[in-house]
Amino acid sequence: MLNLNSPDDNSNRNSLQDPISLNVGGEIYTSTLGTLTRCRDSMLGAMFTGQIPVLRDDRGNVFIDRDGRLFRYILNYLRSSSLDLPYGFSELTLLRREADFFQIRPLLEEIHRYELSVPLSLRGGPLGAMLMLSVDSKVRVLHFNLRHGPENYELRTCSVQAFTADLFCTWRAFLVLLCERFSYRTSQGLTSPHLCNPRQNRLKLEWVPRPDELPQDQYNKQHYRGLMVSDPEVTQSDDIMNMHRSGCEITDMQGFVEELLKVSFAEGFKVDLVVPDPAEILNCTSLRLVKC
Template sequence: MIKMLNLNSPDDNSNRNSLQDPVSLNVGGEIYNTTLDTLTRCRDSMLGAMFTGQIPVLRDNRGNIFIDRDGKVFRYILNFLRSSSLDLPDSFSELALLRREADFFQIHPLLEEICRYEASVPLSLRGGPLGAMIIVNVESAVRVLHFNLRHGPENYELCTCPVRAFTVDIFCTWRAFLALLCERFTYRTSQGLTSPHPCSQNRLKLEWVPKPDELPQDQYDKQHYQGLTVCNLEVTNADNIISMHRNPSEITDMQGFVEELLKVSLAEGFKVDVITPDPAEILNCTSLRLVKG
């Protein structure tokens, strides 16, 4: 059970108590204990806004403040806030994930330290293992959907509507990259946005059906179809209140998906290796291989 609380609300005694040290955090299942001074070290960050009462927080059933982010990587963020120093082990291979988390929390000094770290370490240690590989296979198929359209109590019309179903199978030897994709792409269902989950440690499968304009929403939902969106994080600061939200946009064809996938993978240091069937038509490929190098 998770409860949302507004730290500024005077009507909830637990809100006032929650502002006392020490603060216990549950970040993605990992428990951390720290102080308000540490959490508000960067006042213009999301954590600074959360723990100065500008953004409501959640609590789990044990009373810990809950943050739905990567719990293991958060230790490096918390240590940076404590010491103003980025201390990573020599074998650290999730720099891209750490950078994404620091960007989510909008901790600008940490982002600057990560950039300096990337410039100082050997290429093979930057943001994941050198030689990491992504293999992408894409498919699309047109299905004809038949349904009854009601015009009145006893007036029904048999209608047909073609829908295009898309399937993407992604294999990646760098598991942290799949986590980034699950954060970037989300399904749109009748219940709202939901994140995809890898099929295994190294494999992610995405399936979606964009809704045609001529297909009624209730018929689309009846088939349990789901759309796919790409989410970009937007940060606004109005009246000294920081607001962070995702701005999802629909993926309506395979070309749009491949374009977004390339943006993410190239930003993480991957390079296109093999394109099938036509190397000159990368957005119309049926399979794609990228290598980190």
């Protein structure tokens, strides 16, 4: 059972005394208020200075619903102001996400410097990790009424192309990275795709670019969505909306495959198999890459 303590609760403020026990995603840690509040403008700083409420588990530990294994690197950075990662650390993308969640700006800067200094083959992911892509596209004919006046309608017809990209990767963190790099453009704004089933390490992307002859309201009525790719230089912005403002739209499958290859090559993947024609990789129907 979890108990919510309000920052206005005097007993809660009094209970925040050294040492502090934390339950982060099931992993138990012990630290001090000085360490946890070292970055005063971070989420941890706000939690342990009483600015926002904290949850407690049934044993009285402060509970944080985040990745417990990766929190050790967060805590060690706060203790020493140094990012110390083991050789061949394979979860840098996930660690960056955790640092962003806790809003520890100096740590995000350290992670960025680490990424630039470490060879691609050591940045993350096991050697031999496999990425498989299957793509498909279908043309759909859409009929709609174009209104010219109160009782003046014109029947219009246009074709839209629906794209599907089905990805499987043995390195789950890479699929998480793709969820950060690509986003859906809908009538409600930009949203991130999600893994179909985390246990299956599978990501499925489906999108329909809007042709010029299809009015926006008719496009929205069909619940279609576009696909955007973000600028990797702004993936550490405050929120997902800012993260994709400088992105561009993917309007065909060749554009998607090209962007996927850019991300894959940057993470150390190499092309292993192209179907049907290796010479026409951007027009492939399936693709296999292996991390070297």
